[in-house]
Structures are given as C-alpha cells and as structure tokens.
Amino acid sequence: MSDESDFDLMLARARGDESPPPGFLARVAAAGAAIQPAPEAVTAAIAQPRPASGFWAEIARAIGGWRGAGGLVTATLAGAWIGLADPGGLLMAAASAGTVELMPGTGDMFGTGDGAEAGG
Secondary structure, eight states: OOHHHHHHHHHHHHHSOOOOOTTHHHHHHHHHHHHSOOOOOOOOOOOOOOOOOSHHHHHHHHHTHHHHHHHHHHHHHHHHHHHHSOTHHHHHHHHHTOOOOSSTTHHHHHTOSSSOOTTO
C-alpha cells in the first residue's frame, strides 16, 4: 500500500461513527472512580475571630496592617528629620555643581530656548 492509501484509510476511519466497544466506557468510569480520593469527614468549623470593624480598622487594613503603618511612620519621621536638620550643606553642594540639562534642545522645540522665537 502506498502512503496515500494509508492516509485515506485513516481519514475514512476518522470520519466514521465508530463507537467504543461495549463496556469500555463503564471500565473507564470504574477506573476513574477507583483513583478518586475518599471524601473526608466533615469537621466542625473552628470559630475564627472576627476582624475588627470601624473607621480605624478600615484605614489600617487599607495601608497594609502594622507593616504598612510602620513604613509610613518611618517615612514621616525621616521627612521631619530632613526638614528640621537644615540640609543647607547639601543644597550648596548641588548649587555649586552647576545646572544639568537633562533634555537638551527641548527649549527650541517649545520656543523657550536661546534661539529666536517664532512670530517676533
């Protein structure tokens, strides 16, 4: 037989309505039921403590609990310390470095550069 005739034979079998042998589906269902785990006994639900309700409990839950609150407190204290510690020395060092143009040429694009502006 040639490859074409074998292929045609396979297609003819695929198009046909061959039902599985009798008892096949029953054996498959029995094998599936055999490997299913046995149902566990239902245990009484353990009473879980109800989460606190109220405005502050909702706020604490929204920011991530005590970890989020800790991060916010740390950021607040760091900001207050930087604000009160007079970071003038840092500002003077930055000012002595000169200016840095991060996007050169954008002044010309928007008409705010050193070049002549359009229209006068």
